[in-house]
Amino acid sequence: MDFEVIGINSIATCCSDHAQDPTSPLGKILRVDVDEPGFVGGSALRYGIPASNPFLDKTPWRQEVFAYECRNMWRCSQDTVAYRNGERRIFCGDPGARAYEEIDVIRSGRNYGWNIKEGNECFDSSKCSKGTIENEVLLIYVYNHTNLFNAVVGGYVYRGKKLPDLYGRYLYGDAMTGVMSALTEDSDGWTSSPLPVCDRKNYPCGARARPRNFILTFGQDEQGEIPRVKLTFCVSSGEMYLLTTSSITAFKDDGVALKIVSSLGEKAVTCGCGGRGESTVMVVMLMMSVLTWFGSWSVEDVD
Structure with a gap:
Protein backbone atom coordinates (compact mmCIF):
# COMPACT_ATOMS: atom_id res chain seq x y z
CA MET A 1 0.00 0.00 0.00
CA THR A 146 15.60 41.90 0.91
CA ASN A 147 13.26 44.29 -0.91
CA LEU A 148 10.28 42.91 1.02
CA PHE A 149 10.91 39.31 -0.11
CA ASN A 150 10.13 37.61 3.19
CA ALA A 151 7.34 35.03 3.03
CA VAL A 152 7.83 32.04 0.74
CA VAL A 153 4.75 30.26 -0.63
CA GLY A 154 5.40 26.71 -1.80
CA GLY A 155 4.03 25.71 -5.19
CA TYR A 156 4.20 22.74 -7.58
CA VAL A 157 6.45 21.06 -10.07
CA TYR A 158 4.73 21.88 -13.34
CA ARG A 159 3.58 18.72 -15.13
CA GLY A 160 0.92 20.13 -17.43
CA LYS A 161 0.80 19.85 -21.22
CA LYS A 162 0.24 23.42 -22.36
CA LEU A 163 3.52 25.00 -21.22
CA PRO A 164 6.35 22.69 -22.32
CA ASP A 165 9.04 25.27 -21.46
CA LEU A 166 8.01 25.10 -17.80
CA TYR A 167 7.73 21.31 -17.64
CA GLY A 168 9.64 19.85 -14.69
CA ARG A 169 10.32 23.22 -13.07
CA TYR A 170 9.16 24.01 -9.54
CA LEU A 171 7.00 27.14 -9.45
CA TYR A 172 6.72 29.06 -6.17
CA GLY A 173 6.13 32.60 -4.94
CA ASP A 174 6.68 35.18 -2.23
CA ALA A 175 3.49 36.18 -0.42
CA MET A 176 4.49 39.76 0.36
CA THR A 177 5.88 40.85 -3.01
CA GLY A 178 3.54 38.84 -5.22
CA VAL A 179 6.54 37.72 -7.29
CA MET A 180 6.39 34.23 -8.76
CA SER A 181 9.59 32.34 -9.62
CA ALA A 182 10.69 28.97 -10.96
CA LEU A 183 13.40 26.63 -9.71
CA THR A 184 15.37 24.62 -12.24
CA GLU A 185 17.37 21.53 -11.27
CA ASP A 186 20.62 20.52 -12.95
CA SER A 187 23.78 18.64 -12.03
CA ASP A 188 24.99 21.58 -9.92
CA GLY A 189 21.79 21.92 -7.89
CA TRP A 190 18.89 24.36 -8.14
CA THR A 191 18.70 27.86 -9.60
CA SER A 192 15.81 30.34 -9.38
CA SER A 193 14.52 32.78 -11.99
CA PRO A 194 11.70 35.33 -11.46
CA LEU A 195 8.72 35.39 -13.82
CA PRO A 196 7.84 39.11 -14.21
CA VAL A 197 4.80 40.68 -15.90
CA CYS A 198 5.16 41.21 -19.64
CA ASP A 199 4.36 44.24 -21.78
CA ARG A 200 0.62 44.87 -22.24
CA LYS A 201 0.99 44.98 -26.04
CA ASN A 202 1.53 41.22 -25.96
CA TYR A 203 -1.71 40.54 -24.06
CA PRO A 204 -4.43 38.83 -26.13
CA CYS A 205 -7.91 40.32 -26.16
CA GLY A 206 -9.40 40.02 -22.70
CA ALA A 207 -6.03 40.12 -20.97
CA ARG A 208 -6.20 43.49 -19.28
CA ALA A 209 -6.21 42.90 -15.51
CA ARG A 210 -3.32 42.30 -13.14
CA PRO A 211 -3.09 39.97 -10.14
CA ARG A 212 -3.57 41.32 -6.63
CA ASN A 213 -0.53 42.36 -4.59
CA PHE A 214 -0.08 39.25 -2.45
CA ILE A 215 0.17 35.54 -3.28
CA LEU A 216 -1.83 33.16 -1.06
CA THR A 217 -1.39 29.80 -2.71
CA PHE A 218 -0.98 27.77 -5.90
CA GLY A 219 -3.19 25.01 -7.26
CA GLN A 220 -3.37 22.35 -9.96
CA ASP A 221 -6.21 20.84 -11.90
CA GLU A 222 -6.43 17.20 -12.87
CA GLN A 223 -6.69 17.22 -16.64
CA GLY A 224 -5.77 20.76 -17.61
CA GLU A 225 -9.32 22.05 -17.19
CA ILE A 226 -10.88 23.67 -14.13
CA PRO A 227 -14.53 23.81 -12.99
CA ARG A 228 -15.98 27.31 -13.37
CA VAL A 229 -17.45 27.25 -9.85
CA LYS A 230 -14.32 26.84 -7.74
CA LEU A 231 -10.55 26.39 -7.72
CA THR A 232 -9.45 22.77 -7.38
CA PHE A 233 -6.32 22.10 -5.31
CA CYS A 234 -4.12 19.13 -4.48
CA VAL A 235 -5.04 16.73 -7.28
CA SER A 236 -3.05 15.01 -9.97
CA SER A 237 -0.89 16.73 -12.56
CA GLY A 238 -2.36 19.33 -14.87
CA GLU A 239 -2.31 23.07 -15.44
CA MET A 240 -1.40 25.48 -12.66
CA TYR A 241 -3.34 28.21 -10.89
CA LEU A 242 -2.54 31.12 -8.62
CA LEU A 243 -4.63 32.72 -5.86
CA THR A 244 -3.83 36.37 -5.07
CA THR A 245 -5.35 39.02 -2.82
CA SER A 246 -5.12 42.77 -2.24
CA SER A 247 -4.57 42.41 1.51
CA ILE A 248 -3.19 39.72 3.82
CA THR A 249 -6.30 39.19 5.92
CA ALA A 250 -9.12 36.69 6.29
CA PHE A 251 -11.72 39.45 6.60
CA LYS A 252 -11.81 40.73 3.01
CA ASP A 253 -13.15 38.97 -0.09
CA ASP A 254 -10.90 40.67 -2.62
CA GLY A 255 -9.00 37.64 -3.90
CA VAL A 256 -8.81 36.45 -7.47
CA ALA A 257 -8.02 33.04 -8.99
CA LEU A 258 -5.63 33.07 -11.96
CA LYS A 259 -4.61 30.42 -14.46
CA ILE A 260 -1.20 30.12 -16.13
CA VAL A 261 -1.68 29.89 -19.92
CA SER A 262 0.26 30.51 -23.12
CA SER A 263 0.95 34.11 -24.15
CA LEU A 264 1.29 35.65 -27.59
CA GLY A 265 5.07 35.79 -27.42
CA GLU A 266 6.43 38.66 -29.53
CA LYS A 267 3.15 39.28 -31.31
CA ALA A 268 1.57 42.65 -30.47
CA VAL A 269 -2.22 42.87 -30.43
CA THR A 270 -4.81 45.67 -30.41
CA CYS A 271 -8.33 44.71 -29.41
CA GLY A 272 -10.07 47.96 -30.34
CA CYS A 273 -12.39 49.69 -27.86
CA GLY A 274 -11.47 53.34 -28.41
CA GLY A 275 -7.99 52.58 -29.73
CA ARG A 276 -6.70 51.91 -26.22
CA GLY A 277 -6.21 48.19 -26.81
CA GLU A 278 -8.71 47.45 -24.06
CA SER A 279 -10.96 44.42 -24.42
CA THR A 280 -14.73 44.24 -23.98
CA VAL A 281 -14.49 40.51 -23.30
CA MET A 282 -15.47 39.63 -19.72
CA VAL A 283 -12.65 37.11 -19.24
CA VAL A 284 -9.71 38.52 -17.29
CA MET A 285 -6.19 37.25 -17.88
CA LEU A 286 -2.74 38.28 -16.82
CA MET A 287 0.11 37.77 -19.25
CA MET A 288 3.64 37.24 -18.03
CA SER A 289 6.98 37.93 -19.70
CA VAL A 290 9.07 35.87 -22.07
CA LEU A 291 12.19 34.56 -20.39
CA THR A 292 15.21 33.44 -22.35
CA TRP A 293 14.84 29.77 -21.55
CA PHE A 294 11.32 29.58 -20.16
CA GLY A 295 9.45 30.66 -23.25
CA SER A 296 6.25 32.69 -22.95
CA TRP A 297 3.43 32.16 -20.50
CA SER A 298 0.65 34.06 -18.79
CA VAL A 299 -2.02 33.90 -16.13
CA GLU A 300 -5.73 33.77 -16.78
CA ASP A 301 -8.57 34.69 -14.41
CA VAL A 302 -11.04 31.82 -14.05
CA ASP A 303 -13.42 33.51 -11.62
Whole structure:
Protein backbone atom coordinates (compact mmCIF):
# COMPACT_ATOMS: atom_id res chain seq x y z
CA MET A 1 0.00 0.00 0.00
CA ASP A 2 1.25 3.48 -0.88
CA PHE A 3 0.81 5.95 1.98
CA GLU A 4 0.79 9.38 0.41
CA VAL A 5 -1.06 11.33 3.07
CA ILE A 6 1.36 13.82 4.58
CA GLY A 7 0.08 15.91 7.49
CA ILE A 8 1.76 19.28 7.93
CA ASN A 9 1.94 20.08 11.62
CA SER A 10 4.93 22.31 11.50
CA ILE A 11 3.94 25.46 13.37
CA ALA A 12 6.74 26.13 15.83
CA THR A 13 7.20 29.61 17.28
CA CYS A 14 10.41 31.56 16.80
CA CYS A 15 12.22 30.58 19.97
CA SER A 16 10.49 27.32 20.97
CA ASP A 17 12.03 23.86 20.91
CA HIS A 18 8.91 22.00 19.74
CA ALA A 19 10.55 21.13 16.43
CA GLN A 20 13.39 19.35 18.28
CA ASP A 21 11.15 17.58 20.81
CA PRO A 22 10.55 13.98 19.63
CA THR A 23 7.44 13.70 21.83
CA SER A 24 5.73 16.74 20.26
CA PRO A 25 3.86 16.70 16.94
CA LEU A 26 4.71 20.39 16.41
CA GLY A 27 7.44 21.36 14.01
CA LYS A 28 7.12 18.02 12.19
CA ILE A 29 5.89 16.47 8.95
CA LEU A 30 3.42 13.74 9.94
CA ARG A 31 2.59 10.68 7.83
CA VAL A 32 -0.50 8.58 8.56
CA ASP A 33 -2.86 6.12 6.90
CA VAL A 34 -6.33 7.69 6.93
CA ASP A 35 -8.03 4.52 5.67
CA GLU A 36 -7.00 2.14 8.45
CA PRO A 37 -7.58 2.90 12.18
CA GLY A 38 -4.70 1.86 14.41
CA PHE A 39 -3.37 1.62 17.96
CA VAL A 40 -0.47 3.33 19.70
CA GLY A 41 0.40 2.36 23.27
CA GLY A 42 -2.90 0.57 23.65
CA SER A 43 -4.87 3.65 22.60
CA ALA A 44 -7.18 3.47 19.59
CA LEU A 45 -6.57 6.02 16.83
CA ARG A 46 -8.74 7.14 13.95
CA TYR A 47 -5.79 6.62 11.64
CA GLY A 48 -3.06 4.06 11.18
CA ILE A 49 0.72 4.36 11.36
CA PRO A 50 2.47 3.21 8.14
CA ALA A 51 4.91 0.38 8.86
CA SER A 52 7.64 2.25 6.96
CA ASN A 53 7.48 5.40 9.10
CA PRO A 54 11.07 6.19 10.20
CA PHE A 55 10.42 6.46 13.95
CA LEU A 56 8.03 3.56 14.37
CA ASP A 57 8.58 1.96 17.82
CA LYS A 58 11.54 4.25 18.52
CA THR A 59 11.06 5.70 22.01
CA PRO A 60 10.37 8.54 22.75
CA TRP A 61 9.38 9.51 19.18
CA ARG A 62 5.81 10.10 18.05
CA GLN A 63 5.19 7.34 15.54
CA GLU A 64 3.40 9.70 13.14
CA VAL A 65 6.59 11.70 12.52
CA PHE A 66 7.99 11.47 9.00
CA ALA A 67 10.48 14.40 9.16
CA TYR A 68 11.32 16.92 11.86
CA GLU A 69 12.81 20.27 12.92
CA CYS A 70 10.59 22.25 10.54
CA ARG A 71 9.52 25.80 11.33
CA ASN A 72 6.24 26.61 9.58
CA MET A 73 5.94 24.77 6.26
CA TRP A 74 3.67 26.89 4.05
CA ARG A 75 2.24 24.88 1.14
CA CYS A 76 3.62 21.45 0.33
CA SER A 77 3.07 19.38 -2.81
CA GLN A 78 4.12 16.02 -4.19
CA ASP A 79 5.57 15.80 -7.69
CA THR A 80 3.32 13.60 -9.79
CA VAL A 81 6.28 12.22 -11.75
CA ALA A 82 8.73 9.87 -10.04
CA TYR A 83 12.35 10.90 -9.52
CA ARG A 84 15.35 8.79 -10.59
CA ASN A 85 14.96 6.31 -7.73
CA GLY A 86 11.20 6.00 -8.14
CA GLU A 87 10.50 8.48 -5.34
CA ARG A 88 7.75 11.04 -5.86
CA ARG A 89 9.38 13.96 -4.14
CA ILE A 90 7.56 16.25 -1.71
CA PHE A 91 8.40 19.97 -1.96
CA CYS A 92 7.66 22.48 0.83
CA GLY A 93 8.23 26.17 1.31
CA ASP A 94 9.33 26.99 4.87
CA PRO A 95 9.12 30.68 5.93
CA GLY A 96 11.91 31.94 8.17
CA ALA A 97 11.86 34.04 11.32
CA ARG A 98 14.55 36.68 10.93
CA ALA A 99 16.36 36.65 7.62
CA TYR A 100 15.88 33.60 5.34
CA GLU A 101 13.20 31.75 3.41
CA GLU A 102 13.81 28.19 2.25
CA ILE A 103 12.45 25.46 -0.01
CA ASP A 104 12.94 21.84 0.99
CA VAL A 105 12.48 18.37 -0.45
CA ILE A 106 11.02 16.30 2.38
CA ARG A 107 12.76 12.99 3.05
CA SER A 108 11.97 10.21 5.49
CA GLY A 109 13.57 10.60 8.91
CA ARG A 110 15.52 13.72 8.00
CA ASN A 111 16.21 16.82 10.08
CA TYR A 112 15.46 20.31 8.67
CA GLY A 113 17.41 22.21 11.30
CA TRP A 114 14.94 24.53 13.04
CA ASN A 115 15.55 26.29 15.42
CA ILE A 116 19.27 25.55 15.35
CA LYS A 117 19.56 26.98 11.84
CA GLU A 118 17.52 29.28 9.64
CA GLY A 119 18.19 28.57 5.99
CA ASN A 120 21.88 27.67 5.81
CA GLU A 121 22.84 30.03 8.63
CA CYS A 122 23.11 29.57 12.39
CA PHE A 123 20.01 30.75 14.26
CA ASP A 124 20.87 29.71 17.83
CA SER A 125 24.61 30.02 18.44
CA SER A 126 24.46 27.92 21.61
CA LYS A 127 23.16 24.98 19.58
CA CYS A 128 25.15 25.55 16.40
CA SER A 129 28.35 25.33 18.42
CA LYS A 130 27.63 21.69 19.15
CA GLY A 131 28.68 20.71 15.63
CA THR A 132 26.90 18.58 13.04
CA ILE A 133 23.10 18.34 13.19
CA GLU A 134 22.03 14.71 13.28
CA ASN A 135 20.24 13.51 10.12
CA GLU A 136 20.40 17.00 8.63
CA VAL A 137 19.33 17.38 5.02
CA LEU A 138 20.40 20.36 2.94
CA LEU A 139 17.67 22.63 1.65
CA ILE A 140 17.40 23.01 -2.13
CA TYR A 141 17.03 26.79 -2.24
CA VAL A 142 17.21 29.76 0.15
CA TYR A 143 16.76 33.52 -0.26
CA ASN A 144 17.14 36.32 2.26
CA HIS A 145 14.79 39.09 3.33
CA THR A 146 15.60 41.90 0.91
CA ASN A 147 13.26 44.29 -0.91
CA LEU A 148 10.28 42.91 1.02
CA PHE A 149 10.91 39.31 -0.11
CA ASN A 150 10.13 37.61 3.19
CA ALA A 151 7.34 35.03 3.03
CA VAL A 152 7.83 32.04 0.74
CA VAL A 153 4.75 30.26 -0.63
CA GLY A 154 5.40 26.71 -1.80
CA GLY A 155 4.03 25.71 -5.19
CA TYR A 156 4.20 22.74 -7.58
CA VAL A 157 6.45 21.06 -10.07
CA TYR A 158 4.73 21.88 -13.34
CA ARG A 159 3.58 18.72 -15.13
CA GLY A 160 0.92 20.13 -17.43
CA LYS A 161 0.80 19.85 -21.22
CA LYS A 162 0.24 23.42 -22.36
CA LEU A 163 3.52 25.00 -21.22
CA PRO A 164 6.35 22.69 -22.32
CA ASP A 165 9.04 25.27 -21.46
CA LEU A 166 8.01 25.10 -17.80
CA TYR A 167 7.73 21.31 -17.64
CA GLY A 168 9.64 19.85 -14.69
CA ARG A 169 10.32 23.22 -13.07
CA TYR A 170 9.16 24.01 -9.54
CA LEU A 171 7.00 27.14 -9.45
CA TYR A 172 6.72 29.06 -6.17
CA GLY A 173 6.13 32.60 -4.94
CA ASP A 174 6.68 35.18 -2.23
CA ALA A 175 3.49 36.18 -0.42
CA MET A 176 4.49 39.76 0.36
CA THR A 177 5.88 40.85 -3.01
CA GLY A 178 3.54 38.84 -5.22
CA VAL A 179 6.54 37.72 -7.29
CA MET A 180 6.39 34.23 -8.76
CA SER A 181 9.59 32.34 -9.62
CA ALA A 182 10.69 28.97 -10.96
CA LEU A 183 13.40 26.63 -9.71
CA THR A 184 15.37 24.62 -12.24
CA GLU A 185 17.37 21.53 -11.27
CA ASP A 186 20.62 20.52 -12.95
CA SER A 187 23.78 18.64 -12.03
CA ASP A 188 24.99 21.58 -9.92
CA GLY A 189 21.79 21.92 -7.89
CA TRP A 190 18.89 24.36 -8.14
CA THR A 191 18.70 27.86 -9.60
CA SER A 192 15.81 30.34 -9.38
CA SER A 193 14.52 32.78 -11.99
CA PRO A 194 11.70 35.33 -11.46
CA LEU A 195 8.72 35.39 -13.82
CA PRO A 196 7.84 39.11 -14.21
CA VAL A 197 4.80 40.68 -15.90
CA CYS A 198 5.16 41.21 -19.64
CA ASP A 199 4.36 44.24 -21.78
CA ARG A 200 0.62 44.87 -22.24
CA LYS A 201 0.99 44.98 -26.04
CA ASN A 202 1.53 41.22 -25.96
CA TYR A 203 -1.71 40.54 -24.06
CA PRO A 204 -4.43 38.83 -26.13
CA CYS A 205 -7.91 40.32 -26.16
CA GLY A 206 -9.40 40.02 -22.70
CA ALA A 207 -6.03 40.12 -20.97
CA ARG A 208 -6.20 43.49 -19.28
CA ALA A 209 -6.21 42.90 -15.51
CA ARG A 210 -3.32 42.30 -13.14
CA PRO A 211 -3.09 39.97 -10.14
CA ARG A 212 -3.57 41.32 -6.63
CA ASN A 213 -0.53 42.36 -4.59
CA PHE A 214 -0.08 39.25 -2.45
CA ILE A 215 0.17 35.54 -3.28
CA LEU A 216 -1.83 33.16 -1.06
CA THR A 217 -1.39 29.80 -2.71
CA PHE A 218 -0.98 27.77 -5.90
CA GLY A 219 -3.19 25.01 -7.26
CA GLN A 220 -3.37 22.35 -9.96
CA ASP A 221 -6.21 20.84 -11.90
CA GLU A 222 -6.43 17.20 -12.87
CA GLN A 223 -6.69 17.22 -16.64
CA GLY A 224 -5.77 20.76 -17.61
CA GLU A 225 -9.32 22.05 -17.19
CA ILE A 226 -10.88 23.67 -14.13
CA PRO A 227 -14.53 23.81 -12.99
CA ARG A 228 -15.98 27.31 -13.37
CA VAL A 229 -17.45 27.25 -9.85
CA LYS A 230 -14.32 26.84 -7.74
CA LEU A 231 -10.55 26.39 -7.72
CA THR A 232 -9.45 22.77 -7.38
CA PHE A 233 -6.32 22.10 -5.31
CA CYS A 234 -4.12 19.13 -4.48
CA VAL A 235 -5.04 16.73 -7.28
CA SER A 236 -3.05 15.01 -9.97
CA SER A 237 -0.89 16.73 -12.56
CA GLY A 238 -2.36 19.33 -14.87
CA GLU A 239 -2.31 23.07 -15.44
CA MET A 240 -1.40 25.48 -12.66
CA TYR A 241 -3.34 28.21 -10.89
CA LEU A 242 -2.54 31.12 -8.62
CA LEU A 243 -4.63 32.72 -5.86
CA THR A 244 -3.83 36.37 -5.07
CA THR A 245 -5.35 39.02 -2.82
CA SER A 246 -5.12 42.77 -2.24
CA SER A 247 -4.57 42.41 1.51
CA ILE A 248 -3.19 39.72 3.82
CA THR A 249 -6.30 39.19 5.92
CA ALA A 250 -9.12 36.69 6.29
CA PHE A 251 -11.72 39.45 6.60
CA LYS A 252 -11.81 40.73 3.01
CA ASP A 253 -13.15 38.97 -0.09
CA ASP A 254 -10.90 40.67 -2.62
CA GLY A 255 -9.00 37.64 -3.90
CA VAL A 256 -8.81 36.45 -7.47
CA ALA A 257 -8.02 33.04 -8.99
CA LEU A 258 -5.63 33.07 -11.96
CA LYS A 259 -4.61 30.42 -14.46
CA ILE A 260 -1.20 30.12 -16.13
CA VAL A 261 -1.68 29.89 -19.92
CA SER A 262 0.26 30.51 -23.12
CA SER A 263 0.95 34.11 -24.15
CA LEU A 264 1.29 35.65 -27.59
CA GLY A 265 5.07 35.79 -27.42
CA GLU A 266 6.43 38.66 -29.53
CA LYS A 267 3.15 39.28 -31.31
CA ALA A 268 1.57 42.65 -30.47
CA VAL A 269 -2.22 42.87 -30.43
CA THR A 270 -4.81 45.67 -30.41
CA CYS A 271 -8.33 44.71 -29.41
CA GLY A 272 -10.07 47.96 -30.34
CA CYS A 273 -12.39 49.69 -27.86
CA GLY A 274 -11.47 53.34 -28.41
CA GLY A 275 -7.99 52.58 -29.73
CA ARG A 276 -6.70 51.91 -26.22
CA GLY A 277 -6.21 48.19 -26.81
CA GLU A 278 -8.71 47.45 -24.06
CA SER A 279 -10.96 44.42 -24.42
CA THR A 280 -14.73 44.24 -23.98
CA VAL A 281 -14.49 40.51 -23.30
CA MET A 282 -15.47 39.63 -19.72
CA VAL A 283 -12.65 37.11 -19.24
CA VAL A 284 -9.71 38.52 -17.29
CA MET A 285 -6.19 37.25 -17.88
CA LEU A 286 -2.74 38.28 -16.82
CA MET A 287 0.11 37.77 -19.25
CA MET A 288 3.64 37.24 -18.03
CA SER A 289 6.98 37.93 -19.70
CA VAL A 290 9.07 35.87 -22.07
CA LEU A 291 12.19 34.56 -20.39
CA THR A 292 15.21 33.44 -22.35
CA TRP A 293 14.84 29.77 -21.55
CA PHE A 294 11.32 29.58 -20.16
CA GLY A 295 9.45 30.66 -23.25
CA SER A 296 6.25 32.69 -22.95
CA TRP A 297 3.43 32.16 -20.50
CA SER A 298 0.65 34.06 -18.79
CA VAL A 299 -2.02 33.90 -16.13
CA GLU A 300 -5.73 33.77 -16.78
CA ASP A 301 -8.57 34.69 -14.41
CA VAL A 302 -11.04 31.82 -14.05
CA ASP A 303 -13.42 33.51 -11.62
